[in-house]
Amino acid sequence: MQISLDTQQPVGEQPMPKDIRRSVFSLSIEDTQLGEKAYASWADAIILDFVKKPNGDWQEDLKSRMPAAIHAAGKGGAEVFVRINRDTAAAELDATVFSGISGVVLKGVTGPEDITAAVQRLDALEVSRGLGTGFLEIDVEVNTAGAVWHSLEIARASERFGAFLVNEQELCRNLGIQTAPTLEFDPLEYIKSQLITVATAAGGQALGMSYPMGLTLANASDDVVKKAVKRARDTGFKGAVCAHASWIKFCNDGFRPTADEAAYYRKVIEVFAEGIKRGMASVPIDGKMIDVPVDLRAKLYLKWANRAQARDDEKTQAHQ
């Protein structure tokens, strides 16, 4: 089912972000320490990659190994996704979609027809494998000009759409932009803003990092990563694909309203409610005027903070 042009739930009543996926970490099912790494990572989501067995029936091979890999990846409370290549999507979906995954990450997408094809396959697999109908999400790893150009049609192609994941390295190569982080500006600034806006408009979210961390993928000091996460959040990203396990903690802490922010939002809500009772449209707090949109934002962001905390609690429980 396609998403219409019409108004969604009023801003403020939509869950924001749609799902708490602050940190996404990629692991290979070939990794003998997959379970241990996933458990120790504390990532909100794990993307599973695989290698097709040469000289043999790679589909049967994957089918035999995927259920255990999915189980191992989810031990620490992470949601589990599988990365699927657009060119061989149908066969890869057949080989990798099993109970325990939250969805798939489609890579190499160039238009909405790729989503439509994947939806048809997922519809059938959900029935044949006893998964909930319409349950599996489709996220899109953006690494082509086509995916950017058609981003709105892609996001609106199915209600299964969940997120854009920006693959800056591959996108820059596809666009002919240098990948060396020597520019004084982010060459993908406009594209990132587009993907964030489009994903939000479709009720989803965008995951990505700020320049140059998202491009270099180099590890860096804690302070540098923290600042990069802060800027990515200020850009509108709701999480990032972590190139290094060390980024995960900073993403979990950074892609959410902080405890101080949450305390401030509680104060805003309380003081504004008192003001409304007295018939006022705005009330001051610490020299700043609090009015309807500020109050609405406080309520929205407080919900976000609470949902992030709930996600942390779920993962803590999974680790006990």
Place this chain on the structure above:
Amino acid sequence: MNNRVARVSMFVTPTNPRFIDKAWTRGGDVYILDIEDSIAPAEKQRCRTLIRESIQKANKGGASIYVRINKPFVDADLPYAVWPGVDRIMLPKTESPAEFKRVHEIITRLEKERGIVPGTIELYPMIESALGAVNIHAILTATPRKLRSMGGAGGYDMAMNLGIEMFADFDQYAFPVAYVALAAMSLGMEATGGVFVPNTSGRVDQGDQAAMQAAALHAAGVHHAGALHPNFIQPLVSGLSPTADEIAWAKKVIEAFDRLTDAGESIGQLDGKVVDKYENDMAKRTLDWAAACAAKDTYKARALARAQAAEKQPADGHATH
């Protein structure tokens, strides 16, 4: 009245005499009578009943008058907002062509009932969410109602929708602002979208911030900015008008291009700078805008003088001539 020139607009609350009674003295090109977020829920009905008299108060200095209504209360607001003297109705948080078209239809009915030529009042979709931004072309083409200029797609509500802070040292609204401006221009409207100027404090009373904003907009050929504080009005009015040097240069360029044309040439130089058809067109635009600004300023000055004289009359007990 010259409604094309809207260098600076400022919201005023009809329910607050301190703001509405003094607005005409501030020198703004546009005042927006607000029934939306600056009005408490309990005050909205009283505010609606004050709109008609507020139009007469706020435009005494020659300003154009817009009214911002509430999206959830369009049926309740519009009968109090559509009057002669209103140049534009602003629909906040517009997200779909259907809701925009419905407001257009109500305005058309009210225009007919109130002796206003249908289609006279502009309807402006305020784009304050990601959904509104991506739907902008469909929204702007949903009705035949004229709209001279279009911008926005940044601001507080957009920040909230995107989950970001409003004030940053980089342009977090790069796509929605540009996309809305591009849609407007593709439909022949003047784009009034903001040009990014760092503002991390969020303070609204700094004249130097206004001057920086005006310089950035002026350089980009944008002729409009919003003022959240009266201190912003004069820096924006003067900063968004062509300077005497710019006008003199434009005249020289046009003269030089005329000489080139007479000589059968299409490109030449003036004081080391290229003169061609493009530069000639730009110079004509500068003079056109300068003339429009001058006409608006003259109109405002005369209106202001009349209003000041009328203000003086009751205090002196007799008319001044």
